[in-house]
Every structure is written in structure tokens, then in C-alpha cells.
Amino acid sequence: MLGVLLLLPWHAPAIEPVDFFTQKDPSVLAEELLSRMSDEEILAQVFMFGWVGADPSPLILEWIEKRRIGGVKIFGWNTEDTLRLARAVGSLQEGALRSPLKIPLLVATDQEGGWIRHVKGTTSESPGNMAIGASGFPQDAYQAGFYIGRELAALGINMNFAPTVDLYTNTRSVLIGPRSFGDNPSAAGILGAAFARGMEKAGVIPTAKHFPGHGDTELDSHGILPLINIPFETLWNRELLPYRILVKERIPAIMSGHLAFPLTKAGRTPASLSPYFITEILRKKMGFTGIVVTDDLMMNGATTPAGSLSRAAQLALEAGNDILMFSKTPFLTDPVWTNLLATMQQNPQFRRRVQDAARRVLELKLTYLRRPETPPFVPKEAEVRKRVPDKEGQAFFLQLAARSVTVIFNKNGVIPVKKEQASRVLFASPFEDFLSQGRKLFPGVRTWRFSYDAPERLEIEQQNLRLQAQQVDTVVITCANGYGTNLIEALRTSGKRVIVVSVLSPIYVERLPWVDGALAIYSYAPESFLVALSTLAGTIQPEGKLPFKGLKLTS
Structure with missing residues (x-):
């Protein structure tokens, strides 16, 4: 009998076919996928690249089809044509889905609302986080996240690097400003959590940033490593409080920032490169179980x-x-790839770390990219035209702008402005939307457009502003930056009534305590300008409150 058995042909047990869409629990399937991936495929899952131009470059397509990278990042330079962007996303995903394991890409962008809107084209402009902070309603944060997410989902974008929960601690910050919900840690955490919930409802993975907090510095980490000299106790109870709230609310992803905190155990090491901050504080002390993505390593x-x-x-x-x-695509043989692969193959500890990172990425994809609400891998142009811009979302953003508009001060009741006196009023702004809407709402008003930021033209534009003001009794002028403040100074001794409409951060009004009135709208979205003009006309009663401690108005 044994001899007969030995003569029978032997067959290896059949290997169960498995790919990304196999119906199994995410954690179980992630392990099975990892077991069938080469070292190169495992390492590639932790890479996310941007590319230059509207259409995907041959180089990034090579990374997808030869290396099987885990994700791509969409920047503003990719997005002027909305339909073209949708086609680009589809072609990138088609390349990824041709792999044997059919693992799709994370397609990420920065669509925070307000000032930071990397996906342009026909997408909606919105009032932004500081406007949400001024309204103070978590429902506004939820709806903002939902409608922003719904437009991204129509384009096949499945991950968004938002909400920004950096506090407006240092009001001189040129990087954060109106991207912040305000300076209150609890409010930022609550509003950030609501924003994230809304985005998840739309099918998009939210990502809180910039851990552990970019709000207490005037410096921009794109150009330099900011050093924030605060003790850990302050950091824990202030900048880290929004993250503590978000971790409890199970935020799926957090972005690490290139910031150093010399008074903590990390010393001058950037938080993004610090085991103390990422592993000890975020993972162990705070209990975060989602994925951590770096800010641009370039x-x-x-x-x-x-x-x-x-x-x-x-x-x-x-x-x-x-x-x-x-932010850019390296060559296939760049040291950023070859060195990591060599280290992974030579160092067992580093290999385990890469495998752990890839496992987390796969679990995130398996959890979020197989749902009914998952954005399409290959968007349909007809659906894009139908859903972008989101008409319901635009109506909401107008309501949000109305709830957030804030009167900073109003001396002698200069606000509202009487429409019948429009011919004696000058509207001045670098924003044509403000001027054109102003002409519609105040027939007969004079308008003058100046530069957004042109220090070399300041003197001549100050002269032109004085000449324009001579023809009127009241000047309504927008201010978005230091250049606007310097320009407005030309009116200090003019004897005219001056009303400032603060665009973006209201902090610049600090230098203009002598003006007669000031209101804040936090954004240069068309809806925000309409609300500002309606407030000036008296048809909207402003209810917003400054979401940071009072301005220090000094001469």
C-alpha cells in the first residue's frame, strides 16, 4: 500500500488567490498581502510623490507601475483644469490597479478651505478655518469638511491633509494665520474633530496637521527649521490638546511637522524626525493607532x-x-530609494519598521478604499461636471461667511454705509471680486484697484490713493497683509472716514487703530466679499467673534 502511495503524483497545496478586493477583515488581509509582496513592493507602499505639471509625468507613472508606490500628492500646479485633473487621477489609479495585488493609490491633497486650496479649477472657494472659529459652531466645521470632501471625492481624491489644528498662538505667523481655528486649544480640537467627521462622511480620509503644532512661530518650515522654545508642559496643555481630542475621536491620520522644541527631550531634532515625538508622545502617551505622514520631506x-x-x-x-x-518625483535610482532598500535588507530592525509602516498603510487603504462612499478610482467626466462645484456646498459656504463676519470696531456708527451716499464712497481693493460686487450692491460707488503686494509700488500707490480719496467722504478698503496696512497709512491725515475690511488674518488691523471702522471676513472667497458688502449695506447683522485674544490696538 505504501508503495502505491509513493507512486502517486504529489501536488503542492493550492495557494488561495488574494488581492486588495478579497473580502476579508482589513488587518487579516493586510498581513496576507504583505506576505505576497517583495521587499521593493513593501518599501514602495510608504512613498508618496508629487509631480510637476498638469498631466502625470512618465517618471511618476514608472514609480507606480515598476515600484508600486503607495500614494501620490496633488499640488496646486496640477489642478487648474478640473477635468484634466480627474483624468490624471484615473490614469494613475489604472496603473496601480494593473498590479497583481490590485492595491490602489492614496491620492492626497491640501484642501483646507479658505486660503489653502490646492485643487483649484471649478472647486468651491470657502471662508476657511478662522471663519469657522469666528462662527464657533461645530456643525459649521462638520459641513465644511463634508462639502470640501464631497468635491474631492468626485475627482477621485481619497485623502485630504486637513483639518489644520495649529493654534493661532503667535499672531505674527505668516504660514498659519487664517488656516487656524483660533487660539483656544479646546475649540480647535472640537472644531477639528467635527471637520474630520464631515470629511469622512464624504468618503475622504482626513489628516490632522502639523503635529505637534506650528502656531507658535513666525518662521516657515519650508525654508528653515523653526525653534519653538516652550516647555513640554505648555506644549502638552496647549498645542497638543487638539491632537489629544482628535486621537480620542479616532482620527485616521496625522501629519508630522518640521519643527523643533529645544526645551523638550527631542532637543533641536525636528518633530517629524524625532522618535520622542512620534513614538513616545503620539503613539505611546497619546495612544494614536492611525498612520503618520510626514510633511514634504523636501x-x-x-x-x-x-x-x-x-x-x-x-x-x-x-x-x-x-x-x-x-513634493517632487525623484529618479528611480535616487539614493532616497536605493539607500532605504539596502538598509531594509541589511538591518532587521529597520526592516521590521518598514513592514510595520506598510502594514498600517495597507490597513488604512483596506478600511477606507472599499466602502460604498469611497471616491471612484477612475472618475467619470459627466459626474465631475455635475458635482464640481457642489451647489449645495456653495450655498452653505455663503451661510458660513454670514455667520462669521465680525465687526472689530465701529466708531460713531460708520457701519452701515448709506447706499444713497454711494457716489461719495470709494471702494479700494486688490480683489476684483470685491470691487465688481461692490458696484452691483452700491450703484454709483467709485472703485480703485491696487496691487496685492508690491513694495516697489508703495509710494506711487499711496499717492494715487490720496488722489482717489479727495473725491469722496468715505473710503472702504480691504487689507490682507502688511502691504495693505502700509498703503492705508496714506489716509491717516486725509480727514476722510476710513473703513477697513480685513481679509485673511485680522491681525493687521492692530496697526490701524485710527480708522473709523473695521470688520473681518477671514477669506477672499467671493461669498466672503458678498457678506462683507452686505454688512456694509446693513442687510446682514454681524454675529461673528474674533477667535483669538483681542487685538492690541496701538498707534
């Missing part, structure tokens, strides 16, 4: 301290980041 705030891009990438993974994000 920023000087990361590469300068590390010494090179490939070294920054290795340090970021060792610190506990799961996705390495790059």
Missing part, C-alpha cells in the same frame, strides 16, 4: 538638520512615520 526644515534627503527619509521612518511625502 522642505529645508527636514533636509537641513538631516544632512540629505535620503537620510531624512530614513530618520523619518525610524522615528515612527508611516508615509514619506515628497
Whole structure:
């Protein structure tokens, strides 16, 4: 009998076919997918690249089809044509889905609302986070996240680097400003959590940023590593409080920032490259179980301290980041790839760290990219035309703008402005939307357009503003930056009534205590301008409150 059995042909047990869409629990399936991936495919899952131009470059397509990278990042330079962007997303996903395991890409962008709107084209402009902070309603945050997410989903974008929960601690910050919900940590956490819930409802993965907090510095980590000299106790109870709230609310992703806190155990190491911040604080102390994605590793705030891009990438993974994000596409043989792959194959500890990161990325994809509300991998142009812009969302953003408009001060009742006196009023702004809507709402008003930011033209534009003001009794002028403040100074001794409409951060009004009236709208979205003009006309009663401690109005 034994001899008969030995003569029978032997067959290896059949291997069960498995791919991304196999119906299994995400954690179980992630392990099975990992077991069938090469070292190169595992490492590639932690890479996320941007590309230059409207259409995907041949190089990024090579990374997708030859290396099987985990994600792509859409920047403003990719997005002027909405339909073209949708086609680009579809072609990138088609390349990813041709792989044997059919693992789709994370397609991410920065669509925070307000000032930061990387996906342009026909998408809606919105009042932004500081306007939400001024309204103070979590429902506004939820709806903003939902409608922004719904437009992104129509384009096939399945991940958004928002909400921004940096506090407006340092009001001189040029990077954060109106991107913040305000300076109250609890409010920022609550509003950020509501925004994230709305975005998830729309099918898009939200990502809170910039951990552990970018709000207490005037410096921009794109160009330099900011050093924030506060003790850990202050950081824990202030900047980290929104993240503590979001972790309890199970935010699925957090972006690490290129910021150093010398008074903490991390010293001068950027938080994005620091095991203390990513592993000890975020993972262990706060209990975060989602994925951590770096801010752009090509920023000087990361590469300068590390010494090179490939070294920054290795340090970021060792610190506990799961996705390495790059704004541009490196060559296939760039050291950022070859060095990491060699280290992974030679160092068992680093290999385990890469496998852990890839496992987290796969679990995130398996959890969020197989749902009924998951954005389409290949968007249909007819659906894009139908859903972008989102008409319901635009109506909501107008309501949000109306709830957030804030009167900073109103001396002698100069607000509202009487329409019948429009011929004696000048509207001045660098924004044509403000001027054109102003002409409609105030027939006969004079308008004058000046530069947004042109220091070399300041003197001549101050002269022109004085000449324009001579023809009127009241000047209504928008202010979005320091240039606007300097220009408005030309009216200090004019004897005219001056009303400032603050666009973006209202902090610039601090230098203009002598003006007669000031209101804040926090955004240059058309809806915000309409609300500002309606407030000036007296048809809207402003209810918003400054979402940070009072302005210090000094001469």
C-alpha cells in the first residue's frame, strides 16, 4: 500500500488567490498581502510623490507601475483644469490597479478651505478655518469638511491633509494665520474633530496637521527649521490638546511637522524626525493607532538638520512615520530609494519598521478604499461636471461667511454705509471680486484697484490713493497683509472716514487703530466679499467673534 502511495503524483497545496478586493477583515488581509509582496513592493507602499505639471509625468507613472508606490500628492500646479485633473487621477489609479495585488493609490491633497486650496479649477472657494472659529459652531466645521470632501471625492481624491489644528498662538505667523481655528486649544480640537467627521462622511480620509503644532512661530518650515522654545508642559496643555481630542475621536491620520522644541527631550531634532515625538508622545502617551505622514520631506526644515534627503527619509521612518511625502518625483535610482532598500535588507530592525509602516498603510487603504462612499478610482467626466462645484456646498459656504463676519470696531456708527451716499464712497481693493460686487450692491460707488503686494509700488500707490480719496467722504478698503496696512497709512491725515475690511488674518488691523471702522471676513472667497458688502449695506447683522485674544490696538 505504501508503495502505491509513493507512486502517486504529489501536488503542492493550492495557494488561495488574494488581492486588495478579497473580502476579508482589513488587518487579516493586510498581513496576507504583505506576505505576497517583495521587499521593493513593501518599501514602495510608504512613498508618496508629487509631480510637476498638469498631466502625470512618465517618471511618476514608472514609480507606480515598476515600484508600486503607495500614494501620490496633488499640488496646486496640477489642478487648474478640473477635468484634466480627474483624468490624471484615473490614469494613475489604472496603473496601480494593473498590479497583481490590485492595491490602489492614496491620492492626497491640501484642501483646507479658505486660503489653502490646492485643487483649484471649478472647486468651491470657502471662508476657511478662522471663519469657522469666528462662527464657533461645530456643525459649521462638520459641513465644511463634508462639502470640501464631497468635491474631492468626485475627482477621485481619497485623502485630504486637513483639518489644520495649529493654534493661532503667535499672531505674527505668516504660514498659519487664517488656516487656524483660533487660539483656544479646546475649540480647535472640537472644531477639528467635527471637520474630520464631515470629511469622512464624504468618503475622504482626513489628516490632522502639523503635529505637534506650528502656531507658535513666525518662521516657515519650508525654508528653515523653526525653534519653538516652550516647555513640554505648555506644549502638552496647549498645542497638543487638539491632537489629544482628535486621537480620542479616532482620527485616521496625522501629519508630522518640521519643527523643533529645544526645551523638550527631542532637543533641536525636528518633530517629524524625532522618535520622542512620534513614538513616545503620539503613539505611546497619546495612544494614536492611525498612520503618520510626514510633511514634504523636501522642505529645508527636514533636509537641513538631516544632512540629505535620503537620510531624512530614513530618520523619518525610524522615528515612527508611516508615509514619506515628497513634493517632487525623484529618479528611480535616487539614493532616497536605493539607500532605504539596502538598509531594509541589511538591518532587521529597520526592516521590521518598514513592514510595520506598510502594514498600517495597507490597513488604512483596506478600511477606507472599499466602502460604498469611497471616491471612484477612475472618475467619470459627466459626474465631475455635475458635482464640481457642489451647489449645495456653495450655498452653505455663503451661510458660513454670514455667520462669521465680525465687526472689530465701529466708531460713531460708520457701519452701515448709506447706499444713497454711494457716489461719495470709494471702494479700494486688490480683489476684483470685491470691487465688481461692490458696484452691483452700491450703484454709483467709485472703485480703485491696487496691487496685492508690491513694495516697489508703495509710494506711487499711496499717492494715487490720496488722489482717489479727495473725491469722496468715505473710503472702504480691504487689507490682507502688511502691504495693505502700509498703503492705508496714506489716509491717516486725509480727514476722510476710513473703513477697513480685513481679509485673511485680522491681525493687521492692530496697526490701524485710527480708522473709523473695521470688520473681518477671514477669506477672499467671493461669498466672503458678498457678506462683507452686505454688512456694509446693513442687510446682514454681524454675529461673528474674533477667535483669538483681542487685538492690541496701538498707534
